[in-house]
Amino acid sequence: MSVLEAVIRSVAVVAAFLVLPLLVGQTEHKFMAHMQGRLGPMYAGGWHGWAQLIADAAKFVQKEDVIPAAADRGVFRIAPAVALIPYMAGLAFIPIGDGIVGADVPASAFAVLAALGVGILGHLMGGWASANKYSMIGAMRGAAQLVAYELPMVLAVASVALAAGTLSLSGIVEQWQPWWLLWQLPGAIVFFIAALAEINRTPFDMPIADSEIVFGAFTEYTGLRFAFFLLAEYAGIVVMALLFTVLYLGGWAGPLAASLGVVWTLLKAWIIAAIIVWMRVSWPRLREDQLHRLAWVWLIPIALFQLALTAVVVVMTR
Amino acid sequence: MHLTAPVLLSAVLAGIGAYGVLARRNAVLVLIGVELLLSSANVLLVAMSTQERPYVLSETTSVAMYGGQVMTIFIITLAAAEIVVALAIVLAMFRVIGHIDVTAAPEGEIEPATDEPVAAAASAGDPGSPAQGVSGP
Amino acid sequence: MTSSTASTFAQLLVAVPVLAAVVSLILARSAPGASRAVSAVTAVLGFLVSVGLLVNVPAEGFAAATTVGPLQVGELKVPLELLVDRPFAVVALAVAFVVACIQLYSVWYMATDPRGAVFQAIVSMFGAAMLLVVLSGDLLLTLIGWEVMGWGSYLLIGHHTFRRSARRAAMKAFLLTRFADIGFVLGIVALAAQTGTTRLAVIFEHFGEGAAAPTAALVLMLIGIAGKSGLIPFHDWLPDAMEGPTPASALIHGATMVAAGTVVVGRLFPLYAESTDARLVLAVLAAATTVYTAVMAFTQNDVKKLLAYSTMSQVALMLGALAAAPAEEHGAAGLDHLVSHAVFKALLFLGAGWLAAIGGGTAFALLRGRMKGWGVLPVSFGLGLAALAGIPPTIGFVSKDGVVAAAREGTTTGAHIVLYATYLTVFLTAMYATRAYLVLVSGDPEEPDHHDDSHTPPPTGSSYTLVAGVIGTLGLLSLVGGAAFLVQGAHIDPTVAAVSVGIALLGVLVSWALSRRPGGDPATVLSESWARATQVNLGTDRVYAGFAAGVVALARVVVRLDNAVVDALPRGLASGATATGGAADRAHRGVPSTGLLAVLSGGLIVLVLGVALWR
Amino acid sequence: MTTRDIVFICFAVLAAGCALLAVTTKQVVHAALWLVATLGTIAGCYFVLGAELVGLVQLLIYVGAVIILVIFALMLTRAPIGKHDDLATPGWQRAIAAVVGASLTALIAAVVLPVVTDAAVDIPASTNKGVSAAIFGVWVWPFELLSVLLLSALIGAFIVSQVVRAAGRPTGGEGR
Structure with missing residues (x-):
């Protein structure tokens, strides 16, 4: 890999990282608005308010960067970056077309999971360093949630990897066949729910439950640092939607995959992202104990069942 | 790739880990030293695994053992098991005696939890009941 | 040697009552009438099949028939085949005939009994087991039929479950015959071990060619036969077995269970003829x-x-x-x-x-x-x-x-x-x-x-x-x-x-x-006192009870020995470990961090010494 | 000196420095965060040494779960912001600790360095398949034993917390 190629790839990943979350954010604005009988942003940029989030970003940049007096300043400062960078790293390993990937590594599925697991550290750091009890509670909720849901998620991904016989996301897409939609359905459901929990989206948004603990770990954050946390959330949606697409929906498989592959991947991921937004509009928040009951009583057994089912089918068909 | 640097890293980590275990009063920080000690072993194992040769079973067959890497993965798993139990004990210590300072001398006889309150709590179906068997110092 | 028609009839003769028992047992609860009809009709059918078998069986020699196919258990060959010759075809005919009579009779006798359908189904099963013993050409099949009969006798004798005496009689019959069966099973195992097969024809050949007669095995089997046939000293279960309904008594006494011992001895007669000692015991x-x-x-x-x-x-x-x-x-x-x-x-x-x-x-x-x-x-x-x-x-x-x-x-x-x-x-x-x-x-x-409604x-x-x-x-x-x-x-x-x-x-x-x-x-x-004594079989039951009490007492002694002597070592180890742990626990009451320091320093010194000495 | 050597030395220096900070910092949570940095850079070392799977496992399990638990425990057992001098043992103890640490380093270096020669070794390309095959082939019994160990650790941790919950004094809504 030449230096030039590395630079181009990095720039492409960063560009995708900056653009795709904005698309999801815009989608969220418009979808929620229409589902609730509103119009949503209409003015920024002219046509249906397409530049609303860019305008938001400009607003965030101008705001004052407040750090509480009692806070642990160093940790408080780097926490948003720690929350954001793992998602960028994760995005780099996800292929969106045949050979179109930031960094093609052999165990990319595992690499994405490893990167995502680190993300919560940013929340913990931010929550602890804010010296605010709501922030602390939010951070602890988030951490407990992540530890509980990491297991079903890894098990669900293991099932797909087992089915494809590889840990490489590109390899999984190559092996994917339409009937896996049915075969891997329990695992897909588990993955989807666990993914929602990992990125703290409704109905698993207890860590930032604004009606209970103000805004969780982000309570004390303002300006650009707060924007980074928000960006991390939308980047989380992008990464999870892309991962779901690649693992369970065959990625770029579709008509004219050779030329339209990227379009297919992005379209499928966008639909998944839209479903995640839809969940936010239509579901109430769970209680903390319900969340853990769901993980330990339902998701992990189902994921184990899916793993056993996959193993049986793989052994029988090969 | 030369292996001198990995070996030196391993040795340094072991020393730092041992120092961490001995120089800390907070039980959780002692555990951090233990993790460093484990990492030292891991680094050495991974480094040595690059020198591994397949294990020759017979003239025609040989097995790639990957002993170093596999051992490292096992140790990481062991560390996960270890940290879970250790943290449970540390939290228990915090609840029962109110601190986790390992330089403090034990305050006389620490009441071992008898079976009775546990059995009573379990049979009552409410293990969290705060009124059960308060027997702290 | 091979007569395919006879083989088919032999297979049918076992299969029909087995199927009848299964079907009628399934129907017994939901459709008792149909169940009884199945039992009675198949019993008559079985009789007809046995007539067919007798007509087709070769006058000399045997006809063999397979059942579920041979088993190979390690070294042991278990063909699971049926073997029928003329004398045993006659016995099978008698068994099938008596079973048919009893089934028809039961249609009347058990009409008012709420569990009559179950009873008739068990009679079918019992008949199947006896026919299996009669037609068996394999010691394992004989054993299967033998044991199924033992179970069936338990069910039939204890049919009136509401009577305590019936339950006791059933239990007594079961325990006595099971106890005696230990000998039977050991005998079969001994025979199979000596010849490497359970196939009767091969066993006869093996001992016919000059090998010494397996007296020990034959005497062991006699114990089981004595149990089933009520010979002294197992003679007390049969009178008690009268607690069963009369058709059950007719079945057990007429042609099946009690006679099974005779059938087995008759089947193994070539072996018994060789062994004067076993025959003297008998x-x-x-x-x-x-x-x-x-x-x-x-x-x-x-x-x-x-x-x-x-x-x-x-x-x-x-x-x-x-x-x-x-x-x-x-x-x-x-x-x-x-x-x-x-x-x-x-x-x-x-x-x-x-x-x-x-x-x-x-x-x-x-x-x-x-x-x-x-x-x-x-x-x-x-x-x-x-x-x-x-x-x-x-x-x-x-x-x-x-x-x-x-x-x-x-x-x-x-x-x-x-x-x-x-x-x-x-x-x-x-x-x-x-x-x-x-x-x-x-x-x-x-x-x-008093008027007994159960009659x-x-x-x-x-x-x-x-x-x-x-x-x-x-x-x-x-x-x-x-x-x-x-x-x-x-x-x-x-x-x-x-x-x-x-x-x-x-x-x-x-x-x-x-x-x-x-x-x-x-x-x-x-004399009156003699007559009274004979009503209870001269107190044999008490002898049995005494024997059982003796066995229980012996078992208690063994348990006590096991606890006090054999387990003493592990118990001692456990209590020793607990005591050592307690002592260490009392000794271990220092400041944790200094303890850690001592341990790590000591460990380091040991390491240094070890490396230095190793060099 | 190859590129790998240089990258490794960078990672190694970072790891050693972070480790040193982890055991000397006077802020409780910072110690855990420095440990995160140490373990992360050690994962980088593993990548350089060609053990991709081990590095990923390190990130996923160590950084993603174990450290989260450690920080969790720190926060549950009072982790105030700011410097505290009561984190370290008395001076004489630390002095002995430093001696013990240094001699341990010296001992390991003295024993192992002569074993590795100056000759450069080849780092193979990805070995994930090979490692997986080894785990489920050669090492399958230790692997199974390990799963039993994990289960017993889970149960053990649960029982420890239950026993304390029944015997200990209530500590005001900090239960998890």
């Missing part, structure tokens, strides 16, 4: 049992008990014939007596069931004179008793003559013992048969002091036709069936016949003479 057991139980039978005050003791006596007679017969006879006399006994004993038990329906119980006191005026019943019952006593020309006369002849021809010590025991038994049998007949046809009955009312209308048909058929067969044996090749030696008939008639006369005394019952000539 002869002594059989001779003692036949005389002892005939004496017991005389004073019984219950018709079913009397029949039970007579069964043990007669079965012991069959086994005696097998123990005494010369090797070249192939044990035909014993099997013939089995078939004839099946016919007349089924007849007697089914008749007793009818009598119980009339009198409301089976005690002689209730039945005194009750038999008069019931048409076919007194005639048939009388014929059955005559056959039991061996009065010519009944079927019993012919077969018993065969037994006497076999014992006379035998030259061993056992044969002599059996011969004298047989003469004595013929006399005693004639006495108690006569007594039973005289009591049943004369005198006035007591009214039952079936006497048959009327179509059920009368059915029952009378069954009883009449059996009676007719008792009268003329002997001719069949003569046709088959049995022959009657006039001298032998004259002696045994003379003894029998003497018994009849003595009994009749005693009945002229006041009271009308010949048994009253014996």
Whole structure:
């Protein structure tokens, strides 16, 4: 890999990282608005308010960067970056077309999971360093949630990897066949729910439950640092939607995959992202104990069942 | 790739880990030293695994053992098991005696939890009941 | 050697009752009527199949048939095949015939019983098991049939689960036969281990070619046979088994369980013929049992008990014939007596069931004179008793003559013992048969002091036709069936016949003479205390209980030894470890971090020393 | 010196420095965060040494779960912001600790360095398949034993917390 190629790839990943979350954010604005009988942003940029989030970003940049007096300043400062960078790293390993990937590594599925697991550290750091009890509670909720849901998620991904016989996301897409939609359905459901929990989206948004603990770990954050946390959330949606697409929906498989592959991947991921937004509009928040009951009583057994089912089918068909 | 640097890293980590275990009063920080000690072993194992040769079973067959890497993965798993139990004990210590300072001398006889309150709590179906068997110092 | 038609019939003969049992058991709860119909129809079908088998079986040699296919268990070959020759085809016919009679009879007898359908299904299963034993060509199949019968007898005897005595009798039968089966299983294992197969034909060949007779294995198997056939010392379960419904008694005594021992000895006769010692054991057991139980039978005050003791006596007679017969006879006399006994004993038990329906119980006191005026019943019952006593020309006369002849021809010590025991038994049998007949046809009955609802009312209308048909058929067969044996090749030696008939008639006369005394019952000539003692089999039950208590006491001793001696070491280890741990716990009360420091420093010193010394 | 050597030395220096900070910092949570940095850079070392799977496992399990638990425990047992001097043992103890640590380093270096020669070794390309095959082939029994161990650790941790919950004094809504 030449230096030039590395630079181009990095720039492409960063560009995708900056653009795709904005698309999801815009989608969220418009979808929620229409589902609730509103119009949503209409003015920024002219046509249906397409530049609303860019305008938001400009607003965030101008705001004052407040750090509480009692806070642990160093940790408080780097926490948003720690929350954001793992998602960028994760995005780099996800292929969106045949050979179109930031960094093609052999165990990319595992690499994405490893990167995502680190993300919560940013929340913990931010929550602890804010010296605010709501922030602390939010951070602890988030951490407990992540530890509980990491297991079903890894098990669900293991099932797909087992089915494809590889840990490489590109390899999984190559092996994917339409009937896996049915075969891997329990695992897909588990993955989807666990993914929602990992990125703290409704109905698993207890860590930032604004009606209970103000805004969780982000309570004390303002300006650009707060924007980074928000960006991390939308980047989380992008990464999870892309991962779901690649693992369970065959990625770029579709008509004219050779030329339209990227379009297919992005379209499928966008639909998944839209479903995640839809969940936010239509579901109430769970209680903390319900969340853990769901993980330990339902998701992990189902994921184990899916793993056993996959193993049986793989052994029988090969 | 030369292996001198990995070996030196391993040795340094072991020393730092041992120092961490001995120089800390907070039980959780002692555990951090233990993790460093484990990492030292891991680094050495991974480094040595690059020198591994397949294990020759017979003239025609040989097995790639990957002993170093596999051992490292096992140790990481062991560390996960270890940290879970250790943290449970540390939290228990915090609840029962109110601190986790390992330089403090034990305050006389620490009441071992008898079976009775546990059995009573379990049979009552409410293990969290705060009124059960308060027997702290 | 191969007769495919006969093989097919043999397979069918086992398969039909098995299927019947399964189907009727499934239907028993939801459709009892259909279930009973299935049982009865398939029993008749089974009888027809057995006729087909007898017609098609080769006159000489064996016909083999596979079942579920051979098993290869390590070194051991288990072919699981059926093997049938002419004598055993006859036995199978008798079994199927008796089962059919009992099924038809049960349609009436068990009509008011809420669990009648289940009962009939179990009878089907029982018949299947017995047929499996009869037709088995493989020791493992024999064992399967043998054990299924043991289980079936438990279910049948304990059919009236609401009666404590029935439950106890069932448990007693089960435990006694199971206990004896230990020997049976060990014997089979010994035979299989010596020959490497459970296939009978191969075993015969193996020991026919000069190998020493497997006396130990044969004697072990005799223990199981003694248990099933009620030989001394296992002779107490059969009288208790009268707690079962009368058709069950007819089944167990007539043609199946009790006779299974005879069938197995007959099957293994080529082996037993080689082993004088095993046959001597059998002869002594059989001779003692036949005389002892005939004496017991005389004073019984219950018709079913009397029949039970007579069964043990007669079965012991069959086994005696097998123990005494010369090797070249192939044990035909014993099997013939089995078939004839099946016919007349089924007849007697089914008749007793009818009598119980009339009198409301089976005690002689209730039945005194009750038999008069019931048409076919007194005639048939009388014929059955005559056959039991061996009065010519009944079927019993012919077969018993065969037994006497076999014992006379035998030259061993056992044969002599059996011969004298047989003469004595013929006399005693004639006495108690006569007594039973005289009591049943004369005198006035007591009214039952309590009315037992569980008894079936006497048959009327179509059920009368059915029952009378069954009883009449059996009676007719008792009268003329002997001719069949003569046709088959049995022959009657006039001298032998004259002696045994003379003894029998003497018994009849003595009994009749005693009945002229006041009271009308010949048994009253014996002392009251003796009569009471015989009602409980001279206290054998107490001996059993004592034996069991002894075993339990021994087990307690073993448990105590196990706890105190064997477990002492591990217990001591555990308490020692606990004590050491406690001591260390008390010693370990320092400051944790200094303790850590000491441990790590010490560990380091050890490491340094180790490395330095190693270099 | 190859590129790998240089990258490794960078990672190694970072790891050693972070480790040193982890055991000397006077802020409780910072110690855990420095440990995160140490373990992360060690994962980088593993990548350089060609053990991709091990590095990923390190990130996923160690950084993603174990450290989260450690920070959790710190927060549950009072982790105030700011410097605290009561984190370290008395001076004489630390002095002995430093000696013990240094001699341990010296001992390991002295024993192992002569074993590795100066000759450069080849780092193979991805070995994920090989490692997986080895785990489920050669090492399958230890692997199974390990799963039993994990289960017993889970149960053990649960029981420890239950026992304390029944015997200990209530500590005001900090239960998890």
